[in-house]
Amino acid sequence: MDRLDAMRLFVRVIDRRSFTAAAADLGIPRSTATEAIRRLERDLGSRLLERTTRHVAPTPDGEAYYRRCLPILADVDEAEGALRGGEPAGVLRIDAHGALTRAFLLPHLPQFLEAYPQISLQIGQGDRLVDLVREGVDCVIRAGEPNDSGLIMRRLSDIPEQTCASPQYIERHGVPASVDDLDGHQMIGFVSSRTGRVMPMEFRTGEGIREVTLPCRVTANEAETAHHLARMGYGLIQAPRYRFRKDLAKGKLVEVLPDHPPPPLPLAVYYPQNRQLSPRVRVFLDWIVAVFDVANL
Numbered sequence: 001m002d003r004l005d006a007m008r009l010f011v012r013v014i015d016r017r018s019f020t021a022a023a024a025d026l027g028i029p030r031s032t033a034t035e036a037i038r039r040l041e042r043d044l045g046s047r048l049l050e051r052t053t054r055h056v057a058p059t060p061d062g063e064a065y066y067r068r069c070l071p072i073l074a075d076v077d078e079a080e081g082a083l084r085g086g087e088p089a090g091v092l093r094i095d096a097h098g099a100l101t102r103a104f105l106l107p108h109l110p111q112f113l114e115a116y117p118q119i120s121l122q123i124g125q126g127d128r129l130v131d132l133v134r135e136g137v138d139c140v141i142r143a144g145e146p147n148d149s150g151l152i153m154r155r156l157s158d159i160p161e162q163t164c165a166s167p168q169y170i171e172r173h174g175v176p177a178s179v180d181d182l183d184g185h186q187m188i189g190f191v192s193s194r195t196g197r198v199m200p201m202e203f204r205t206g207e208g209i210r211e212v213t214l215p216c217r218v219t220a221n222e223a224e225t226a227h228h229l230a231r232m233g234y235g236l237i238q239a240p241r242y243r244f245r246k247d248l249a250k251g252k253l254v255e256v257l258p259d260h261p262p263p264p265l266p267l268a269v270y271y272p273q274n275r276q277l278s279p280r281v282r283v284f285l286d287w288i289v290a291v292f293d294v295a296n297l
Contacts, residue, residue, distance in 0.1 A: 088279035089118030168233035186235035189219030
């Protein structure tokens with residue numbers, strides 16, 4: 001393994017906090033990765049990593065070397081890309097909510113893959129804000145405000161939300177005429193992946209945003225399950241409008257309190273701030289911004 005490959009491996013080990021994961025990412029045996037890092041440390045005359053049975057972390061020298069490696073490897077990638085005619089290439093790892101992926105990304109995906117045939121895409125799906133660096137993810141698309149200052153945000157859109165319930169629920173509990181008329185109603189409890197607590201409902205009123213927490217017999221921490229519980233009649237639910245479109249058209253759900261909708265959710269794509277963007281990430285960011293510029297939210 002030459003010095004450049006050893007640098008790539010070292011950066012991957014730091015990013016993934018794991019020899020096993022870094023070796024798998026690069027398609028080499030773990031033993032090869034371990035020996036290459038030992039050789040790199042020997043050649044540099046410095047210990048770069050602290051190793052335990054469960055954790056790998058950089059030493060102070062390792063952290064300094066890591067930060068020097070990042071711009072060097074980015075420059076090499078750009079130089080090689082220019083020799084290939086500037087065509088972005090490689091594996092692009094993204095993470096986005098499943099419903100959002102199916103509604104907006106997948107319909108436009110053929111055009112992206114056709115425009116960039118050298119890019120392979122790995123799509124992870126979930127509600128939590130992943131640790132991009134440690135989990136080897138290039139960028140993540142999320143709704144709401146992040147609490148990670150180590151990320152750069154590129155705003156995509158604001159997602160309108162609405163409040164809905166099933167006809168069966170409305171038949172049992174009636175239609176609330178106002179936010180003050182919610183006594184006696186129930187909601188589908190949605191547990192936040194960030195706080196571990198049930199999120200209150202929010203309504204826009206003349207006095208501002210009003211939070212209301214209603215009793216909930218059933219809670220869930222996954223959006224599709226909460227949506228299904230609402231269709232079953234277990235309570236009111238708030239979610240992005242695009243998620244309810246088909247159910248509203250088929251009469252499986254009805255809108256409640258349309259004059260007091262929840263505030264829209266800011267949608268953005270995030271990526272680590274301590275890296276130069278690779279060409280494949282850069283073109284994906286431009287593409288996803290264009291997708292949501294024309295999206296029917």
